[in-house]
Amino acid sequence: MPLITLTTDFGTKDHFVGAVKGAIFSELSDAKIVDITHEISPFNITETAYILKNSYKSFPDKTIHIIGVDSELSADNKHIAVELDNHFFVCPDNGIISMIASEIKPSKIVEINIHDRIESSFPVLDVFVQVACFIARGGNLTVIGKEVKEFKKLVEIQPKVNQAKNQIIGGVVYIDNYGNVISNISQKMFQEIGKGRRFKASARRYSFTKIFTKYNQVAGNNAHDNIQYDGSKLAIFNAAGYLEIAIYRSNSDTVGGASTLLGLGYRDSITLNFINDSQLDFTPLT
Amino acid sequence: MPLITLTTDFGTKDHFVGAVKGAIFSELSDAKIVDITHEISPFNITETAYILKNSYKSFPDKTIHIIGVDSELSADNKHIAVELDNHFFVCPDNGIISMIASEIKPSKIVEINIHDRIESSFPVLDVFVQVACFIARGGNLTVIGKEVKEFKKLVEIQPKVNQAKNQIIGGVVYIDNYGNVISNISQKMFQEIGKGRRFKASARRYSFTKIFTKYNQVAGNNAHDNIQYDGSKLAIFNAAGYLEIAIYRSNSDTVGGASTLLGLGYRDSITLNFINDSQLDFTPLT
Amino acid sequence: MPLITLTTDFGTKDHFVGAVKGAIFSELSDAKIVDITHEISPFNITETAYILKNSYKSFPDKTIHIIGVDSELSADNKHIAVELDNHFFVCPDNGIISMIASEIKPSKIVEINIHDRIESSFPVLDVFVQVACFIARGGNLTVIGKEVKEFKKLVEIQPKVNQAKNQIIGGVVYIDNYGNVISNISQKMFQEIGKGRRFKASARRYSFTKIFTKYNQVAGNNAHDNIQYDGSKLAIFNAAGYLEIAIYRSNSDTVGGASTLLGLGYRDSITLNFINDSQLDFTPLT
Numbered sequence: 001m002p003l004i005t006l007t008t009d010f011g012t013k014d015h016f017v018g019a020v021k022g023a024i025f026s027e028l029s030d031a032k033i034v035d036i037t038h039e040i041s042p043f044n045i046t047e048t049a050y051i052l053k054n055s056y057k058s059f060p061d062k063t064i065h066i067i068g069v070d071s072e073l074s075a076d077n078k079h080i081a082v083e084l085d086n087h088f089f090v091c092p093d094n095g096i097i098s099m100i101a102s103e104i105k106p107s108k109i110v111e112i113n114i115h116d117r118i119e120s121s122f123p124v125l126d127v128f129v130q131v132a133c134f135i136a137r138g139g140n141l142t143v144i145g146k147e148v149k150e151f152k153k154l155v156e157i158q159p160k161v162n163q164a165k166n167q168i169i170g171g172v173v174y175i176d177n178y179g180n181v182i183s184n185i186s187q188k189m190f191q192e193i194g195k196g197r198r199f200k201a202s203a204r205r206y207s208f209t210k211i212f213t214k215y216n217q218v219a220g221n222n223a224h225d226n227i228q229y230d231g232s233k234l235a236i237f238n239a240a241g242y243l244e245i246a247i248y249r250s251n252s253d254t255v256g257g258a259s260t261l262l263g264l265g266y267r268d269s270i271t272l273n274f275i276n277d278s279q280l281d282f283t284p285l286t
Numbered sequence: 287m288p289l290i291t292l293t294t295d296f297g298t299k300d301h302f303v304g305a306v307k308g309a310i311f312s313e314l315s316d317a318k319i320v321d322i323t324h325e326i327s328p329f330n331i332t333e334t335a336y337i338l339k340n341s342y343k344s345f346p347d348k349t350i351h352i353i354g355v356d357s358e359l360s361a362d363n364k365h366i367a368v369e370l371d372n373h374f375f376v377c378p379d380n381g382i383i384s385m386i387a388s389e390i391k392p393s394k395i396v397e398i399n400i401h402d403r404i405e406s407s408f409p410v411l412d413v414f415v416q417v418a419c420f421i422a423r424g425g426n427l428t429v430i431g432k433e434v435k436e437f438k439k440l441v442e443i444q445p446k447v448n449q450a451k452n453q454i455i456g457g458v459v460y461i462d463n464y465g466n467v468i469s470n471i472s473q474k475m476f477q478e479i480g481k482g483r484r485f486k487a488s489a490r491r492y493s494f495t496k497i498f499t500k501y502n503q504v505a506g507n508n509a510h511d512n513i514q515y516d517g518s519k520l521a522i523f524n525a526a527g528y529l530e531i532a533i534y535r536s537n538s539d540t541v542g543g544a545s546t547l548l549g550l551g552y553r554d555s556i557t558l559n560f561i562n563d564s565q566l567d568f569t570p571l572t
Numbered sequence: 573m574p575l576i577t578l579t580t581d582f583g584t585k586d587h588f589v590g591a592v593k594g595a596i597f598s599e600l601s602d603a604k605i606v607d608i609t610h611e612i613s614p615f616n617i618t619e620t621a622y623i624l625k626n627s628y629k630s631f632p633d634k635t636i637h638i639i640g641v642d643s644e645l646s647a648d649n650k651h652i653a654v655e656l657d658n659h660f661f662v663c664p665d666n667g668i669i670s671m672i673a674s675e676i677k678p679s680k681i682v683e684i685n686i687h688d689r690i691e692s693s694f695p696v697l698d699v700f701v702q703v704a705c706f707i708a709r710g711g712n713l714t715v716i717g718k719e720v721k722e723f724k725k726l727v728e729i730q731p732k733v734n735q736a737k738n739q740i741i742g743g744v745v746y747i748d749n750y751g752n753v754i755s756n757i758s759q760k761m762f763q764e765i766g767k768g769r770r771f772k773a774s775a776r777r778y779s780f781t782k783i784f785t786k787y788n789q790v791a792g793n794n795a796h797d798n799i800q801y802d803g804s805k806l807a808i809f810n811a812a813g814y815l816e817i818a819i820y821r822s823n824s825d826t827v828g829g830a831s832t833l834l835g836l837g838y839r840d841s842i843t844l845n846f847i848n849d850s851q852l853d854f855t856p857l858t
Contacts (some may be wrong), residue, residue, distance in 0.1 A: 003594075003597055005590065005594075007590075009463075010463060011325075011462075011463030011666075012298070012321075012323060012324075012325055012584070013323050013326075013335065013337075013463060014323070014324035014462045014463050015322070015323075015336070015337040015338070015340040015341035015526075017321075017322075017323075018293075018320065018321070018322035018323065018337070018344070019340065019341040019344040020340035020344070021320050021344075022289075022291075022320070022341060022342070022343075022344030022345035022346075022349070024351075025289055025320070025345060025346055026344060026345065026346045029346065031602060031609075032597070033320075034588075034590065034593050034594070034597070034605075035584075035590070036587070036589075036590035037584060037585050037586070037587075037589075038584075039583075039584055039585035041537055041539060041540070042463070042464050042535070042536065042537040042538070042539070043352075043535045043537060044537075050587070051585075051587045051590070052585065052587070054587040054591065055587035055590035055591040056592060056594070057594075058590070058591040058593075058594030058598060058697070058816075059590070059594035059598065060594075060597055060598045060601065070535070072500060072501055072502050073500075074502045074505075077502075089764070101786065104735045120525070121499055121500050121501075121522075121523075121524065121525045122525035125344070125525070176494065176586045177581075177582060177583030177585060177586050177588075177613050177614070178581075212458045213693055214644060214645075214693050215644055215693075216644050216646045216649075219646075226347070237693075239692070239693045239694035239697070249614070249615045249642070250614065251613055251614040251615060251616075252614070253613060253614070254613070266795065295749075296749060297611075297748075297749030298584070298607075298609060298610075298611055298751050299610070299611035299612075299623075299749060300609070300623065300748045301609075301622070301623045301624070301626040301812075302628035302749075303607075303608075303609075304577065304579075304606065304608035304609065304623070304627035304630070305626065305627040305630040305655070306626070307606050308575075308577075308606070308627060308629075308630030308631035308632075308635070309628075309630045311575055311604070311606070311631060311632055311635075312631065312632045315632065319606075324617070325825055327825060327826070328750050328821070328822065328823040328824070329821045330823075331825065356821070358786060358787055358788050360788045360791075363788075394818075406811070406812065407785055407786050407787075407808075407809075407811045408811035411630070411811070456733060497691050508851070529730070
């Protein structure tokens with residue numbers, strides 16, 4: 001039996017999540033349901049995309065992902081079911097598909113058209129559950145929707161590279177549970193533009209000349225004494241492959257994380273400057 | 287294997303929920319456990335009732351619902367197991383059953399009497415789990431309790447209708463994850479009292495002359511431009527069938543929801559005034 | 573199929589928990605995963621230990637517990653898999669094992685050595701999931717690690733008993749969802765040192781001469797009127813067996829719990845003084 005995951009902005013207090021799970025079990029008594037999150041900031045598609053694109057690939061092929069964020073049906077916000085990268089997504093056509101998988105072409109998209117049979121002001125419960133369970137039972141997408149070729153494009157804001165190819169200006173796309181500040185600059189872009197040159201990463205009045213791949217590299221070789229480094233600021237390519245500004249072992253509830261301590265918020269800019277060794281006017285990195 | 291749901295005020299940080307789930311799996315290795323919520327405000331029976339009555343019906347028949355809110359055993363707070371609407375509820379007899387299903391008569395109620403065998407200061411873990419697993423294995427309620435005819439009545443505060451039948455005064459019963467303000471005035475009552483008359487719904491200094499059934503109806507026919515309506519206040523009969531005051535696509539964490547923006551809290555009053563077209567002293571609705 | 577539990581400081585918003593669950597299901601399609609909590613304060617080992625030691629025993633034998641708190645691999649923070657009390661724990665060797673089960677000797681400990689095959693900056697996802705699924709399939713610990721005899725000892729701060737054996741000075745180790753303040757003084761220690769003597773328990777400027785075993789004992793015989801006691805402060809040996817200072821039916825979100833109302837925080841001291849009936853300078857208990 002395929003897995004069904006849930007990603008919503010419902011929160012975990014209201015009856016919404018319970019009702020949706022109950023409806024799935026009423027349709028499919030042996031369903032396996034996994035919560036990805038219900039803590040999406042209300043109506044926030046960028047957050048939804050960040051969380052989903054970093055989690056969906058861990059699931060087995062054929063997993064069905066229900067996305068309940070800003071899903072009220074309207075002329076401008078159709079419901080779609082998408083097969084992409086061997087996963088299924090049941091979601092509003094609000095741009096989220098293009099943000100989840102900008103590099104992967106969906107193999108099939110249908111505009112869900114079972115609404116005439118279902119009067120609903122709670123589409124995740126009444127429509128998405130039906131569609132997901134239909135797919136879980138092996139149903140073909142074209143039975144519950146009309147195949148379409150297009151879906152709404154809403155590309156996440158991309159970092160900008162200057163003409164001289166010595167500067168990348170990115171932005172903060174997510175603040176995680178530890179208060180770590182995650183940018184849209186990928187390790188891949190860093191390598192392609194940087195080509196091994198020295199660099200300085202800057203965010204507000206802070207700068208970094210090293211980017212780690214593990215947090216405890218901030219302690220260098222002092223592995224047995226790394227508690228001394230608690231609270232140090234650092235730049236890292238995180239497990240998802242993005243440039244992140246972090247505070248070593250930070251607790252955002254108490255001392256604060258990078259977000260609060262460095263004053264970095266959603267959409268603030270993070271800049272990478274690369275230095276050619278031949279540059280005469282070279283300013284020492286600090 | 288029947289489902290077992292959990293609705294508690296335990297929160298999700300402490301060991302309570304984990305311990306309860308472990309105990310269920312120790313009894314029933316193939317149990318299916320679904321969290322309805324653990325975020326009930328401590329000891330709040332009204333909230334518990336609102337959440338349960340809007341979610342339990344989505345679950346398959348024979349689902350067993352454990353309710354762990356204010357469940358410490360006392361002379362005044364017995365433990366009961368109830369069969370109602372083809373579902374089972376294991377809970378304290380603190381009025382919650384009457385609030386969940388005011389219109390549905392339980393088909394069986396027993397006062398749980400296995401406490402002499404179990405010394406416990408954590409009754410959900412030690413008593414409710416035993417009872418729920420016993421029911422899940424097909425056990426008869428009368429084996430674990432003494433059948434009783436009465437249970438504690440605690441009817442949710444009901445809206446008041448004036449003698450002239452042109453006014454309903456209701457109250458706020460719940461604030462949801464989006465900050466939406468939910469009243470105890472049902473669509474059914476609105477139709478029975480209003481009989482199609484024009485009306486004005488008032489909450490504090492705000493008033494509404496339309497009640498929508500979908501949030502995006504606030505945008506009228508401007509479906510392709512409805513982002514302009516973000517932040518508009520509106521009245522709606524929500525998916526649960528109750529009059530709700532909402533802010534279109536509000537984010538209660540940032541801009542605020544109806545609750546904070548309009549200053550509406552739990553138990554505040556919401557009034558519906560109906561207008562006879564023949565009324566001479568008719569004041570234009572604004 | 574054995575159960576796998578998760579205890580982390582990941583929070584429930586980020587993609588971390590979803591990714592880990594997806595990875596488990598990719599390895600073991602019939603896995604049963606139970607969240608103990610993801611709300612551990614970042615990097616807080618004491619909290620992790622309190623929550624785990626009070627929940628793991630409820631689970632069936634052979635349950636596998638993944639602990640994802642401060643788990644980045646370093647020379648000083650190896651990864652271990654432990655068989656203890658018929659349960660398995662997959663965790664960093666950061667002292668947590670000694671705090672979970674100070675009185676129970678592990679029957680086997682291995683230092684996980686599969687890291688050469690796995691390059692990872694997200695060890696819970698990449699390493700712990702592999703190890704847990706390997707154990708779930710019946711694999712022997714020695715295949716994925718080198719047996720070791722030692723693990724890091726980090727004993728929770730223990731209460732101190734004075735030489736005259738008439739005083740115990742303990743400390744606050746946890747604040748629960750209700751704002752209740754939990755100390756490290758066990759009922760067992762109280763009985764062994766107190767030997768039935770009268771006592772006074774003191775925390776800040778509050779003192780208690782009774783310690784209950786159920787919260788509603790604060791109402792004495794007035795069971796039918798115990799709403800009058802809402803908000804009373806009381807001392808109790810909680811279900812986990814520790815001395816706890818509580819406010820009867822407190823709501824830490826509104827009126828506040830014992831923690832906020834009495835000004836008691838993590839590591840604050842709680843003192844028990846025992847009184848010999850023969851003492852001449854006996855000060856009346858108030």
